[in-house]
Amino acid sequence: MQGKKAEVGTKNVKKVNLLDHNSLKHMLDESASEIFTSRGYVEDMRMSNVRLFIGTVIIVIALFAQFYKKKFPGNRDFLVGCIVLYIVFNVILQLISYAKEKNAVMFTYPPAGSVISTGLVVSAKLPRFSDIYTLNIESADPKSISAGKPVEFTKSVTQWFTEDGVLVEGLFWKDAEALIDDYLAEPKKKK
Template structure:
């Protein structure tokens, strides 16, 4: 009976490992970058991992607010034109169209100048209730195999430090395109811990 139970547990562990396995086309740069970004996010925020930080959604919420406002302007133009057919609706349509393109320009500037490749902001709260902000951004250029990861740490006193990692993706994927998560996570944690050790030394 115990052998059957052990076998069942082994099957469940194998199934769980298979479910967590990430496999991508190594020649698809976007898929590779996204899988690595997701792995970093999991390392920082997953409750089953070491850090268990809380994700800060402010960047995404701002982007969504701009998009929703732009779509709202377009929908209002449609409804207004239905209620007051052209040409009576022309002034409102002109304002809505201008507003839509202004908001799209703001969105482009926001994603380019503010987000700048940031895929995660995580909040760490210590035993004293002080909050520390971790900002993570990445880049993988087209037709390049070097993945660049930047981790920025902002202490409660406003002091900022950052650490960077630049390595070939071949270090973290096997020949079949399966992500070697444990190996990648150890490097991410090493980068994370280097910032904390710098803080202690200062």
Template sequence: MASDGAAATPAKVTPKKANLLDPHSIKHLLDETISDVVKSKGYTEDTRLSNLKLGIGAAVIAVALLAQFYPKKFPQNREFLLGCIALYPLFPGYTKEKDAILFTHPPAGAFNSTGLVISSKLPRFSDMYTLTIASADPQSISANKPVQFTKSVTKWFTKEGVLVEGLFWKDVQKLIDDYNSERKSK
């Protein structure tokens, strides 16, 4: 109840809208929504890979700054520059992500010891969106076979580009349930 005795009304939810002519806009909106669905199922985001990539990026920038602002000029700093160049291959571009949009920890209190890797694809010039759910540790005994679906994005958007969240949430939740029920049937 509001302080004046009137019933409080829920805040109006702004519909999620994408530019239907921009596949990146569509994919971004769907990926964002998937993250919300997965988190609502009790999974928490695993940010270790993102943090590792940020650390590697910071180290590469530090080496570049050192090379740029070294006190000696070119012929005298040649060995130092060669050393900086030799350091670059030691900072790999981490490619574990590929099409992954979300890495998770297992839900709190869950029997399984592995989180999920959620991946999505929306090929160029296509309306077919593929969502894949796999184990974050495929070698684990509690890992399960990956599950996926491929559907046209036209199933989830109105002609104005508004996402029909209820339909999309149902599809994503069903895929998560399929992944988890597969584990029970082992």
């Protein structure tokens, strides 16, 4: 750990509280996103836009329920309808998060000029009370003929942070780029 301190420059230092699990994961996820965008992958924001739209619909429903012109006994049916719609859209939002997003850090489009016709799903896990971080790459469309085999690596976060909580980006980038290279080097699936 002491040797890592010398490698850390003073420019763009990313420091985090090592006791805060969420901060650690967020810092590593942000760095992973930077790595993929630097490799030519453009982030696919469609899923985020869908979630934002559904969230906006939920807020509008709540505002209509709150500021409807009639007082309570007269607006009872309207309020029941708003409550039902509010619940339905919240369930849809949770299903999207649970079924589609899971642990996704980012969704990407395929790189420009690439023979790969599908984007990637980059996901990460850092279980609570654990120092083991797992970064996973898989195709956004696993049934595609150009989809590669999913790859992942698992390492302790202590490999990338100094004792002061500074991320040694070079080490993390090296590991993540090796994972990208592993994904791209995998033989393609046959239909």
